[in-house]
Amino acid sequence: MQTPEDESQSQFLLWLNSLSAFQDKSLTKRILGEKTVFVQNFKSSYPTGIYQSKNFFSALYHATQPEDYLLACDWLRGEDLDTSDLKKLGIRKSLSSEEDAKNILMNLGRVAAKAQYPIVLCFDQVDQACLKENGLPTLLGANTTIHNERLKNFVVILSLIQDTWENQTTKYPCLADQDRIDRIVKLDKITLDQAEEIWQKRLYPLHQQANPKPESDIFPLTRDELKKRSPGGRTVPRTVIQLGHKLIQELKGTGHIKTDDSFLLVWDKEFKKVQAKVERIRQQSSSELAQYLADVLEMLGVPNVNYKYLEGSKYLNYSLSFIHPKTSKEIGILWNEDPNMRSFYYSMSACEKVVKAGECDRLIFIRNEPFGSTKNKGYKLFQKIFSGNPHRHICPHLDSVHYLVTYHRLLNEATSGELVVGYDSPKPNHLKELVKQSGVFEQCQLLKNLGIIENSGDKGDKREIPRPQTPDPDIKVREFLLKQIRSQGLLGVEVLINSTLAEFDAIALKDKDVVKQLKALERENYIQMIGNDKNIKDQSVFRVPEDQR
Structure with missing residues (x-):
């Protein structure tokens, strides 16, 4: 029910809008009233097999009304709504049992049969939940219920690290719910060539600005550095990015951050x-x-x-x-x-x-x-x-x-x-x-x-x-600049200005406001700027160690 990036509507509304029964441009719509025709359209499209059909379709209708959207979503999620809220939705009672929840899921699955894509239920980062008593069996039980009840048009994805999976399946060796898993996908480590590609993409913008152009696509990094830290010639993307960042900091002379x-x-x-x-x-x-x-x-x-x-x-x-x-x-x-x-x-x-x-x-x-x-x-x-x-x-x-x-x-x-x-x-x-x-x-x-x-x-x-109380904008900008410089060690002023403007786009910050804070930090000996004195954007800035202030 969240709104995806670059979209004005939630994922739920985008899905709802894709259903043929959702659309009606006829004169009847204006005569009988929008909600009546909306519910009738859905009932005629799904004449049987819909649990609490009137309540369910009424909730879908109110989900399309901006003033009732959150309330309708709360009902679908099983929130215990007050009588006055239920009256707004034209619904008699809240969903109150596991049976209700299962049947509403079944409704969504049936409606999704005429949509372009299935409904994806993604349980991501469940390692923390698996640490609790019966954590994994509970999660797998939800998947088994969907299978056993033959709920259609669902894709269930369970994401966790391999060690967690192996530890839990050892702890629960006879877990019957494992049989309901259709496919296990293990993300293998990447090769050195793939690791180099990650570095290439990260360094490409800098190489475009360089004159003369570097001879290597991963300059100033080298493949040898990857080999040293990749036993068996394979590694993981996160390690590649961390290594590249660390090596760049060392080359810049800023040491360990x-x-x-x-x-x-x-x-x-x-x-x-x-x-x-x-x-x-x-x-x-x-x-x-x-x-x-x-x-x-x-x-x-x-x-x-x-x-x-x-x-x-x-x-x-x-x-x-x-x-x-x-x-x-x-x-x-x-x-x-x-x-x-x-x-x-x-x-x-x-x-x-x-x-x-x-x-x-x-x-x-x-x-x-x-x-x-x-x-x-x-x-x-x-x-x-x-x-x-x-x-x-x-x-x-x-x-x-x-x-x-x-x-x-x-x-x-x-x-x-x-x-x-x-x-x-x-x-x-x-x-x-x-x-x-x-x-x-x-x-x-x-x-x-x-x-x-x-x-x-x-x-x-x-x-x-x-x-x-909202902190003074100048204080927030100052704190952000210090955090950036502490974490990076050495930064170009232009890069620092651009990242700060992007961070505070809501308060109409200007270049001169950022420069003002940088100069204040330099006067107070928190930072030092080096480079072309004629154009501050051509300068670089680094943090002054505490023992040198």
């Missing part, structure tokens, strides 16, 4: 991607949000972090607990963003049981979604439990969720061996150290409200949390 210097650039790049894709808190399920928060607390060294705290409750996956590092008190957390007021009431009932049993010193309820009318039973329970000490409510800001999702994605990449930071491919434990050392979570408002990170301005139990 510290991994922690490069990490901030990696974090900023991923954080920016998350900001663009995660536009509302409910894009992540409540169980995912609780899991992400537990992972971050564990990474920060918070004692006794336990995901799934509310034993015996349907909100088990929404909860976690930990020992507060400053007070040594046991903290319980329930994070519920379900819009359904019935779900809200039951979650408050679960909280009441925990409080009465004295199972924790402090219970924290996290929720951004509305609480409904003050007359609702759920709202009254909420007021009773969380209106004073020691228990409290926190209203999370979207910015805090961006922090949690960014860390989750980097952790998945590190677990699957796909994360590259400078010359290194840090494993999860190394990533955790990099995150802690970098201090990237120091501006996470949610962690401040939990008291994990110092926040002198925290006013305690107020529901409304102000938006994080």
Whole structure:
């Protein structure tokens, strides 16, 4: 349901638009009303075999309406919607069971039979999930269900590193679900010729500018360097790119670039991607949000972090607990963003049981979604439990969720061996150290409200949390320049200006603004510029070591 690059519509809408039953330009459409004809078109195209056909086609129709798109997607995903939201969609009830989910998938498969392409379900970077108890069997079980129920027009792709697969299949040698895998594709290592091609493509833009032209397509690198570091004459693309970058830095005389210097650039790049894709808190399920928060607390060294705290409750996956590092008190957390007021009431009932049993010193309820009318039973329970000490409510800001999702994605990449930071491919434990050392979570408002990170301005139990202040553009540009120079060692000023303009395209930055910050950094002896004094763009810039400032 995400929007691909260079497209104005989501992948789901692009697929929907390709269906013949979606289009109707007749006079009937204007007479009877668009929704009526839309549903009738689909019903006539698929007269049998569609589960909850009226609800399903109604959801597809509302997915085409900009104001209802997210709501329709929430219903299709199985979100527990409130009565008022269901009424907008013209649907009686939410999807609430595994049987519902399976049948909706079956519906999509049947509709996809008349589309140009099948529906691809890609489970990427699942190595982290496989580390959990029954992780791989659960994932393979989803594939088996699709096979056994004969859901058509689906392609299921499971992507993980070979070591994970071998370890898991050794752990579960009799796993019957393996028989439902039609094909296993192993990505072999590449040859030296293929490795050279990677270097050629990377160096080509520089060679085009060079005068005279280099004799070798990979100059200043050599094939001998590849041979030294490629046992058996084969290697992997990531290693080739890392090696090339390292050798270039050595030739430039900038030496080894510290991994922690490069990490901030990696974090900023991923954080920016998350900001663009995660536009509302409910894009992540409540169980995912609780899991992400537990992972971050564990990474920060918070004692006794336990995901799934509310034993015996349907909100088990929404909860976690930990020992507060400053007070040594046991903290319980329930994070519920379900819009359904019935779900809200039951979650408050679960909280009441925990409080009465004295199972924790402090219970924290996290929720951004509305609480409904003050007359609702759920709202009254909420007021009773969380209106004073020691228990409290926190209203999370979207910015805090961006922090949690960014860390989750980097952790998945590190677990699957796909994360590259400078010359290194840090494993999860190394990533955790990099995150802690970098201090990237120091501006996470949610962690401040939990008291994990110092926040002198925290006013305690107020529901409304102000938006994080936007840093001054000059400060952001300055920080970006320093990160680039630290990670690269030596850079051409023109290249640096262009990359900075691309990074800050949303604030109408100009060349002179970047030059101004570069000159300020030079005056403060953070950097030094060398080269043609008449044209700053012909100069190069390098970082001044700390002991020489």
